[in-house]
Amino acid sequence: MTDYLSTGTLPEDYRDLALTVREFARTVVAPVSAEHDANHTFPYEVVQGMAEMGLFGLPFPEEYGGMGGDYFALCLALEELGKVDQSVAITLEAGVSLGAMPIHRFGTDKQREQWLPSLTSGRALAGFGLTEPDAGSDAGGTRTTAVLDGGDWLINGRKQFITNSGTDITALVTVTAVTGQTGGKKEISTILVPSGTPGFAVEPAYNKVGWNASDTHPLSFTDVRVPEANLLGERGRGYANFLRILDEGRIAIAALSVGAAQGCVDESVRYAKERLAFGQPIGRNQAIAFKIARMETRAHVARTAYYDAAALMLAGKPFKKQASIAKLVASEAAMDNARDATQIFGGNGFMNEYAVARHYRDSKILEIGEGTTEVQLMLIGRELGL
Numbered sequence: 175m176t177d178y179l180s181t182g183t184l185p186e187d188y189r190d191l192a193l194t195v196r197e198f199a200r201t202v203v204a205p206v207s208a209e210h211d212a213n214h215t216f217p218y219e220v221v222q223g224m225a226e227m228g229l230f231g232l233p234f235p236e237e238y239g240g241m242g243g244d245y246f247a248l249c250l251a252l253e254e255l256g257k258v259d260q261s262v263a264i265t266l267e268a269g270v271s272l273g274a275m276p277i278h279r280f281g282t283d284k285q286r287e288q289w290l291p292s293l294t295s296g297r298a299l300a301g302f303g304l305t306e307p308d309a310g311s312d313a314g315g316t317r318t319t320a321v322l323d324g325g326d327w328l329i330n331g332r333k334q335f336i337t338n339s340g341t342d343i344t345a346l347v348t349v350t351a352v353t354g355q356t357g358g359k360k361e362i363s364t365i366l367v368p369s370g371t372p373g374f375a376v377e378p379a380y381n382k383v384g385w386n387a388s389d390t391h392p393l394s395f396t397d398v399r400v401p402e403a404n405l406l407g408e409r410g411r412g413y414a415n416f417l418r419i420l421d422e423g424r425i426a427i428a429a430l431s432v433g434a435a436q437g438c439v440d441e442s443v444r445y446a447k448e449r450l451a452f453g454q455p456i457g458r459n460q461a462i463a464f465k466i467a468r469m470e471t472r473a474h475v476a477r478t479a480y481y482d483a484a485a486l487m488l489a490g491k492p493f494k495k496q497a498s499i500a501k502l503v504a505s506e507a508a509m510d511n512a513r514d515a516t517q518i519f520g521g522n523g524f525m526n527e528y529a530v531a532r533h534y535r536d537s538k539i540l541e542i543g544e545g546t547t548e549v550q551l552m553l554i555g556r557e558l559g560l
């Protein structure tokens with residue numbers, strides 16, 4: 175079925191989903207976006223609405239409370255939300271792709287039964303704790319440690335920039351930690367740490383440039399004890415497992431970025447028809463029309479790239495290179511389109527209440543999170559044998 179995914183003709187169930195989320199974004203998300211952005215507040219009511227629509231369960235089996243859909247369905251939802259509000263879109267992306275997916279992919283039956291129903295229903299969120307103060311792009315540089323002590327993991331260390339880690343509905347964070355050495359190399363494993371575990375501190379939220387309505391915190395772990403059974407996946411496979419999660423996540427971030435890029439086009443087309451200067455709509459000037467045509471082209475090419483990566487992934491074929499390409503072109507399309515849209519909006523483009531101004535601040539992180547542009551280039555180069 176995935177062989178004929180095209181940006182022009184989507185199968186009906188995917189199209190229906192995209193249209194439903196588009197309507198939700200227009201009627202529920204857009205009216206409160208500027209306010210949550212200005213106040214740096216987490217949009218609980220919007221998250222609840224997404225939960226009621228089943229968005230947090232999209233790619234998960236029904237036996238764990240999911241919708242029985244697939245990862246491409248999640249991407250379509252992210253694209254629609256990303257057009258209107260990147261904070262809301264990243265909350266869903268991180269909740270599903272980084273929060274619940276590791277448990278679904280690598281958890282035991284017991285761990286899935288314990289955590290997935292609340293995560294797939296959107297009643298709870300989980301964080302993905304990989305990045306540390308001294309381990310970002312070089313995530314293998316993890317310094318957080320976990321040692322077995324009397325049947326418990328004893329965890330010490332710090333994580334930074336962790337999305338969805340400090341909301342009222344955050345239930346746990348999955349962290350990477352060094353659990354030993356094998357063959358002179360660090361053995362890195364992943365461990366589930368429930369919120370509220372003594373010694374696990376969620377530090378005050380960051381004051382960010384954008385994504386102001388999304389939840390991001392530094393975390394610290396001081397002699398945190400969790401049962402040995404909280405190991406997620408095989409001991410020593412934690413880093414590799416998280417890299418697999420990031421490969422998929424890049425397709426999702428690409429979809430969100432395409433949404434942002436397209437949102438900038440849509441806003442610009444509307445504004446260019448309405449705004450008058452020198453006695454005519456500014457869109458009549460070829461300089462403006464060409465700018466918007468280029469923006470549309472960037473969004474379209476980036477969409478094609480993420481559709482391709484998703485189709486390969488769903489077909490069970492290698493998709494690492496295509497996911498990196500999609501993430502690279504889509505994040506750059508979002509940033510470039512946000513800059514151009516802001517220019518088209520003139521002074522209004524510099525006013526925070528305008529959606530394009532928010533895209534201008536929000537889009538920069540798309541070139542950084544879940545692997546920077548340079549990391550994508552490294553991965554593409556490696557896939558080419560360089």
Ligand SMILES: Cc1cc2nc3c(=O)[nH]c(=O)nc-3n(C[C@H](O)[C@H](O)[C@H](O)COP(=O)(O)OP(=O)(O)OC[C@H]3O[C@@H](n4cnc5c(N)ncnc54)[C@H](O)[C@@H]3O)c2cc1C
Nearest residue numbers: 302303304305310311312335336337542543544545546548
């Ligand atoms: C809002 C936000 C949310 C986030 N959410 C999460 C989350 O939920 N979970 C999580 O684990 N992390 C999260 N992150 C962290 C994010 O993934 C990292 O910030 C990102 O991977 C970059 O790591 P770094 O910040 O340490 O930068 P660094 O790794 O220090 O990189 C600094 C610069 O050097 C470049 N660079 C590094 N190495 C090379 C090289 N070999 N060649 C060329 N250039 C290089 C980088 O591309 C970058 O431009 C989040 C970050 C932000 C800002």
